[in-house]
Amino acid sequence: MSLHPHVIAPVPEETARVARAAFPKGHPYMTFRDVLGTIFQDEDFAPLFPAWGHPGLPPWRLALVTIMQFRENLADRQAAEAVRARIDWKYLLSLELTDPGFDFSVLSEFRDRLLAGSAAELLLDKLLERCRALGLLKARGQQRTDSTHVLAAIRVLNRLELVAETLRAALNAVATVAPDWLQAMTPLAWYERYSRRIEESRLPQDKTAREAYGQMVGEDGFYLLDALEAPDAPREAQELPILESLRRTWQRHYERTARDPVTMGVSPAYQVRFKASRELPPATEGIESPYDAEARYRHKRDTQWTGYMVHVSETCEPTTPHLLTHVHTTPATVHEAQCTEPIQQALIDKDIPPREHLVDAAYISSELLVHSRDDQGIALRGPTRPSQGWQTQVEGAYTLEQFTVDWSQQQVHCPQGHLSVAWWEHGGGQGSRPIIVAFDKHTCGPCPVRSCCTRAKHTGRRLRLPPQDQYEALQAAQTWSASEEGQQLYKRRAGVEGTLSQGVRAFGLRRTRYWGVAKTHVQHVAIAAAINIDRLVAWLDERPRAQTRLSRFAALAPAAALNPGEAAA
Numbered sequence: 001m002s003l004h005p006h007v008i009a010p011v012p013e014e015t016a017r018v019a020r021a022a023f024p025k026g027h028p029y030m031t032f033r034d035v036l037g038t039i040f041q042d043e044d045f046a047p048l049f050p051a052w053g054h055p056g057l058p059p060w061r062l063a064l065v066t067i068m069q070f071r072e073n074l075a076d077r078q079a080a081e082a083v084r085a086r087i088d089w090k091y092l093l094s095l096e097l098t099d100p101g102f103d104f105s106v107l108s109e110f111r112d113r114l115l116a117g118s119a120a121e122l123l124l125d126k127l128l129e130r131c132r133a134l135g136l137l138k139a140r141g142q143q144r145t146d147s148t149h150v151l152a153a154i155r156v157l158n159r160l161e162l163v164a165e166t167l168r169a170a171l172n173a174v175a176t177v178a179p180d181w182l183q184a185m186t187p188l189a190w191y192e193r194y195s196r197r198i199e200e201s202r203l204p205q206d207k208t209a210r211e212a213y214g215q216m217v218g219e220d221g222f223y224l225l226d227a228l229e230a231p232d233a234p235r236e237a238q239e240l241p242i243l244e245s246l247r248r249t250w251q252r253h254y255e256r257t258a259r260d261p262v263t264m265g266v267s268p269a270y271q272v273r274f275k276a277s278r279e280l281p282p283a284t285e286g287i288e289s290p291y292d293a294e295a296r297y298r299h300k301r302d303t304q305w306t307g308y309m310v311h312v313s314e315t316c317e318p319t320t321p322h323l324l325t326h327v328h329t330t331p332a333t334v335h336e337a338q339c340t341e342p343i344q345q346a347l348i349d350k351d352i353p354p355r356e357h358l359v360d361a362a363y364i365s366s367e368l369l370v371h372s373r374d375d376q377g378i379a380l381r382g383p384t385r386p387s388q389g390w391q392t393q394v395e396g397a398y399t400l401e402q403f404t405v406d407w408s409q410q411q412v413h414c415p416q417g418h419l420s421v422a423w424w425e426h427g428g429g430q431g432s433r434p435i436i437v438a439f440d441k442h443t444c445g446p447c448p449v450r451s452c453c454t455r456a457k458h459t460g461r462r463l464r465l466p467p468q469d470q471y472e473a474l475q476a477a478q479t480w481s482a483s484e485e486g487q488q489l490y491k492r493r494a495g496v497e498g499t500l501s502q503g504v505r506a507f508g509l510r511r512t513r514y515w516g517v518a519k520t521h522v523q524h525v526a527i528a529a530a531i532n533i534d535r536l537v538a539w540l541d542e543r544p545r546a547q548t549r550l551s552r553f554a555a556l557a558p559a560a561a562l563n564p565g566e567a568a569a
Helices: 013-022 028-036 042-048 059-071 076-085 087-093 105-116 122-133 159-177 179-185 188-194 207-228 241-253 340-349 366-376 468-482 484-507 517-540 564-568
Strands: 142-151 254-258 270-274 296-300 303-315 324-331 356-358 379-381 404-406 411-413 422-425 435-438 462-465
Touching: 013 087, 028 087, 028 517, 042 059, 042 105, 042 122, 059 076, 059 087, 059 105, 059 122, 059 517, 076 087, 076 105, 105 517, 122 324, 122 517, 142 484, 159 179, 159 188, 159 207, 159 241, 188 207, 207 241, 207 254, 207 270, 241 254, 303 340, 303 484, 303 517, 324 340, 324 517, 340 366, 356 484, 366 379, 366 468, 379 468, 379 484, 468 484, 484 517
Parallel strands: 142 356, 356 379
Antiparallel strands: 142 303, 254 270, 296 303, 303 324, 404 411, 422 435, 435 462
């Protein structure tokens, strides 16, 4: 299917007349079209289409339909029906009232083209470019970032269900490309075990029986993998992506060893053991479903989920609409601090870097403070994470912040006035290396406050310091956070939590429709553009921003009831 760009026609007269009669007080899509135009041009998507073939539908329309689809949380069929039936959609898309629309499958094909061409960001970036041209978005302002969890579009499985369903999914995939070969090598018992989805089966309840079942599934999986590695195995079956998931799952959950020489005559020549849960590698290496190999399990405070994380960045200037500037989608196991640098780099690439970047403590480290300031030209603002160690959990104990560092002399003064006796860089390789500072054990031993400083039995107190530039950046950040100016400015970061709530409640941000990070990211980009459309229309209509809701009963409470700590003070 080819692309033949053409000039976008204005809204047909009859469509405009009927739409204005139907919506005498206006409509968000009509306001958006009248003020911001169509945003996209066919030329924006030209690299995604070949130069020959049957002419396809105008991609500028498909891009707008994709955004509106996620704005209203519609399925592909529902979105295609809206194009055919709704006047407001026809107005935005410059369609005649009699236009029959298109088949719903066109939308998934368009998303696939965006993925293949790495062009999903166009859905948001073109809207931001238009906002910059209208003066509604400026670089070097204030922006804020926060994240929320995203549930994968899978059924969460326990370990027995996971291994058995992974083998069943592999058998179905092989049966699609090499049915004759699979039928010839499959034991009859497999048809009983793996013909239906595993959750529909009644798995053993007894611990011994469950272990035996897990071992049996493991032996079956190794049998299939060995058969597929044989020279006579069909090549198309060997190249199936599901087999990599099968191998990784078996590597994580099973151990296969050669049998004792005395029993080598027994078939097979190896024994399989279903590992205990405590023996499993970290969750970052674990596939949680054969159907979405990128979804990961994570436990964060009181929340547990399997899926992804989405990081949302938005402007927070009081004199302009608060627009989402970037969304960053990762597997759930990627920590927030690993996302700070790529988020800032993306904003720089879009030519809308912030002057101040407001984030919570999870996005901040001493190294990131220096990198943001020196390499990105961005002031990273937010509370810093407390130093590690038991001292931070015990009242009155001496934490790192209570020691005085003399960088020129490479010495540290403890709160009791004693000097350190050793100073050296720890570790090797590339990048910054932490500094280890040690105090004399003969000084720390008789110290009257030793119990508040160290629990080491045979050495004195030891400190782990970042390099000087990072240490000073961390100290400056802590000073800023404690200042009145810092506390007042940081209050603006809380607004991004309202954005996440809006995305979750009205746009389906927390549940992905698709398998994999890439497709989930397309959904998040479209949702970000949809939220921006709502906010732009509200700004153009001069509707004030909503305040935080407070129930009528809560509004009756005196200040002391809502702030018991202050009342006690």
